[in-house]
Amino acid sequence: MSDTAWFETVGRRTVYEGRIDVRVDAVTTPDGDTMEREIAVALDAVGIVPIDERGRVLLLRQYRQPVGAYLLEIPAGVRDVEGEEPTETARRELHEETSHEADVIEPLTAIWNSAGWSTERTHLFLATGCRVVDPVEGFVPKAEEADMELLALPLEAAIAAVEGGEIVDAKSVVGLLLAAARLG
Numbered sequence: 245m246s247d248t249a250w251f252e253t254v255g256r257r258t259v260y261e262g263r264i265d266v267r268v269d270a271v272t273t274p275d276g277d278t279m280e281r282e283i284a285v286a287l288d289a290v291g292i293v294p295i296d297e298r299g300r301v302l303l304l305r306q307y308r309q310p311v312g313a314y315l316l317e318i319p320a321g322v323r324d325v326e327g328e329e330p331t332e333t334a335r336r337e338l339h340e341e342t343s344h345e346a347d348v349i350e351p352l353t354a355i356w357n358s359a360g361w362s363t364e365r366t367h368l369f370l371a372t373g374c375r376v377v378d379p380v381e382g383f384v385p386k387a388e389e390a391d392m393e394l395l396a397l398p399l400e401a402a403i404a405a406v407e408g409g410e411i412v413d414a415k416s417v418v419g420l421l422l423a424a425a426r427l428g
Contacts, residue, residue: 250274286364290334291320291415293352293423294344294371300396301420302342302374303411307391316395316405317413318420320366330367338371340380342394347373352422357414368419370426399424 255270265285272278294302307314321337323330334349352368397405403424405411411420 254278282361284362284364286362287322287324288330289320289322289357289364289366289415290330290337291318291366291368291419292334292338292349292371293318293369293419294338294342294346294374295399295423295427296344296374296396298396299399301399301402301423302344303395303397303402303416304341305393305395308413315413316411316416318416320415323367331369334367334369334371338374339377341392342374343376343379344374345377346371347375352419352426355415355418366415368415368422370419370423399427 251274252272253269254272256267258265258267259282260266267283267285269281269283270278271281296302302319303316304319305314305316319338319341321333321341323333325333325336328336331349331351335346338344338346338349349369349371352370354365354367356362357364357366399420402411402420406417406420411417
């Protein structure tokens with residue numbers, strides 16, 4: 245498979261600016277036609293599979309408005325601090341969302357969340373040796389983060405929840421399966 249683009253972007257306009265921008269690209273196809281594609285332009289993100297000192301995975305039960313339901317997910321967050329490396333964002337988000345720190349944080353992979361319509365890419369990490377620490381000083385959870393519930397499950401139970409359709413969030417599914425494979 246070649247990375248060479250057979251499609252040429254011949255125009256681009258932003259139609260909405262907000263937390264996520266929406267732009268429309270005009271693209272010439274290999275057969276000479278022109279098409280438009282709507283694209284959600286989002287910040288990159290991180291997702292962390294935290295394993296505590298007892299070998300349990302830490303998960304969050306969090307409300308997600310787009311699906312109108314609570315989902316069971318790995319801790320995650322956007323890369324919204326200028327110059328911060330993905331590993332540092334992962335450490336920060338783990339601390340903010342779970343009041344845990346890890347002995348080791350190592351990359352698992354990076355995924356395009358939905359390459360057909362969004363620029364968002366999520367860097368996934370495995371965090372081991374996680375232990376409870378004091379909450380981040382001055383950090384006040386807001387909106388959905390103020391209503392999260394932290395759960396600790398054996399990794400095998402989390403994998404069973406993926407296989408049983410109880411964990412359906414994409415970053416969580418990928419992260420948990422990769423972490424289980426890495427940990428054997």
